[in-house]
Amino acid sequence: MKHLLTPRALLLASALAIAPAAYAETPADTLVIATDISDIISLDPAQTFEFSGNDVNRNTYDRLVDFDPLDMEAGFKPALAESWEVAEDGMSITFTMREGVTFHSGNPVRAEDAAWSLQRAVKLNKTPAFILTQFGFTPENVEEKITFDGDSLTLNLDQPYAPSFVLNCLTAMIASVVDKETVMANVQGEDMGNTWLNTNEAGSGAFQLAAWRPNEAVQLTAYEDYYQGASEMKRVIVRNVAESSAQRLLLEQGDIDAARNLTPTDVDALGSADGVKIQDEPRGRILYMGLSQKDELLSNPAVVQAMKHLVDYEGITGSFLKGMFKTHQAFLPEGYLGALEDNPWSYDVEKAKQILADAGIEGGTITTKIRDLREYVDTAQALQASMAEAGLTLNIEQMTGAQVLDAYRAREVPIFLGEWGPDYSDPNTNAATFAYNPDNSDEAQATGLLAWRNSYAVPDEMNKATVAATLEQDGEKRAQMYRDIQTQYQQEAPIIPLFQRVENTGLQENVQNWNAGGSVTSVMYHQVTKGE
């Protein structure tokens, strides 16, 4: 035995076995992506609310209205609905369906399918259902409120909402149109096909779901009869690769076309690599600092003002968050209706000291909980250093995301550092959580509102303005209302938007038209091509 299994023999055997180590580029009609997809828990559009799940559904389903990946500035455009009309009183919107569109099953896409899909999402009442139920739909009334007749579909609203508000919400994944007949054939009990759709797909999108293996891979194949024309990419393979350095190696070796979770170090290194490019795209997530108004020190307006000057915006975005975030001090991300580009605060320890001294504050100690993600911990440590200069002590307890979230929802995090991602592509998604909190009492249990979580009693007039903006029929006026709310917010709110997320995707040089969805939606593959 000792003669057969010497190290040299083993080495030789393995070298022989793996001799043809030719790792050429990926096939020309296949798009291979490495990213972290471990967050997928469901692929039912009525339930999916995770980034990676939405990334899949974005491509397997269509919606009544949608974004054009090649013209994101234009906002929502007709998709499965060819046109729509808003009633004079603003209380209903009627859509006319596009003709000749088919689901992956071959069934035609009808107004009936669209109506049933929306009704189903409301009735199932999973987490994202609020995107639809905020228009007055309930499981009980939805069949009367959402109706169809031939090729037209009508949404009857409970208030005359801004049409842009309603239509923006219809671009959300929960408004995806599912194939009623296919789903009905797979219903189990009262689940309206939820169990089946969690792992299967019944859409009309540019891609069909070929396979999903949790924590491993998602495979899509092009739908040849897609109404906008079949995709050039015939196969899309999304591989679960959590490590940035592994993604980088795969990209450098030509084994993948796109790497989506690169750290700044790897982005830098790839910047000088041959045959690889980096595409920066501002996404919707806002990194903010929430100062709990339950904390005696933090509830002092002077401390809130001082804290705005204790964040080294340029230093942070120039070092450990380089490329990943850009300074953005308003709660609506760039790319949203009414987004504000002003960044009024700068890093100024002396000014912060002066503000604290004027208010008679001589130091203080705060102990807070920070999620153990590198970007949050590093930001917290930078903050800790500048607070120390201003005479404030910050103690940091690191814990898992789930632990911090639990405490945050229980209003027990004095200084929260983390991100908020918009739920849908309308400004109300952020306004209604940052700048709206009608009842600040503990009993209200408004755990979904960031303002409540930070115990911020939003002034009455701001609450009202936030609601009024959802009803404004004129688009430009509506945008101005949001700009005004944000300006006021910047002046007084204890929740301080700091940075906006930028996604750095590493791509092979030949990959064209990559679009991760900008700040408003999820990734789109239909338009992607691979040149020579």
Add this chain to the structure above:
Amino acid sequence: MAVTDTDPGGRGQTPPPSRADRNAARRRRLRSVAGTLLSLALTLLGLLLVTFIIGRVMPIDPVLKVVGDRASQAQYDAAYQAMGLDRPLVIQFIGYIGDVLTGDLGRSISTGQLVIDDIKHVFPATLELATLGTLIGVSIGVPLGVIAAAKRGGIIDQVARVVALVGYSMPIFWLGLMGLLLFYGILGWVGGPGRQGIIYDGMVPDVTGLILVDSLLAGDWAAFKDAFSHIILPASLLGYFSLAYISRMTRSFMLEQLGSEYVTTARVKGLSETAVIWRHAFRNIAIPLVTVIALSFGSLLEGSVLTEIIFSWPGLGQYVTKALLAGDMSAVLGGTIVIGTCFIALNLLSDILYRVLDPRSK
């Protein structure tokens, strides 16, 4: 589990056993098997109970993982009830054990799939990696340890010491990344992260879940080579760590034997050094060595989380760790059952080997 009922009189003088004796022996054996099974069941039950309690006292809310951060209180409450968390802990645990006995491990909240299906998928990935890793560790570690002991203080002994020391002290994360960079990134000798190359993804029919075996069953030599090129690096890495342990243990076992009188006697009788080492001394260390190897294999079967993360290996370690951090108790308990059963099976196996290898225990 030691065998106590050996015959003190020696074989030669024993009269043939009577029927009553044979029956008594059979009863004893039955009792011993029943006792073993009972102790196994109790061990598993205890393991599950401890895991269950740890999972429930952890400050992580599994409901949030299901409904997400944005859920309303009503949605939260509905999910809380649907998951049975409103029932007392004892009832929850008894209910869980009842389900397990009927083969229902529940549904994972972090993948949305049945735990049994998840495990069918992740366990073979780990098993394949751990088996190859242990093979590498044993086939190099044992000879290395024996030679190091035989040539004590010699160059091989020194090299073995350094190899083991590095194996013990080097962070696996760093070593794995460096390995990837060198053998995949620069030299291009091996496949990158993942179990297979992209073009083979989903191409080999799933029979055992072990891709190396499945590709051979399908007669797909190219897929086998591809899978081998992906597994060899992480397996070597794990193999290196078990090698470090196994070679040190082998060396110390051997040193003990080589210092004993029967070895001196054998040498005095003029036996060749090879015969002394392999035929006499090595045979005597086989028994403790089996235990060491079984333990090392068992620890690899738990899944080496860091190795799995670096090599994007969808194995049990990553699965259970992710589940634990998400408060996904069904998945954690399912993983615990698998790991617990493996350890118990390995213990049993080494007991059996013990009896086979040690003539005295017959």
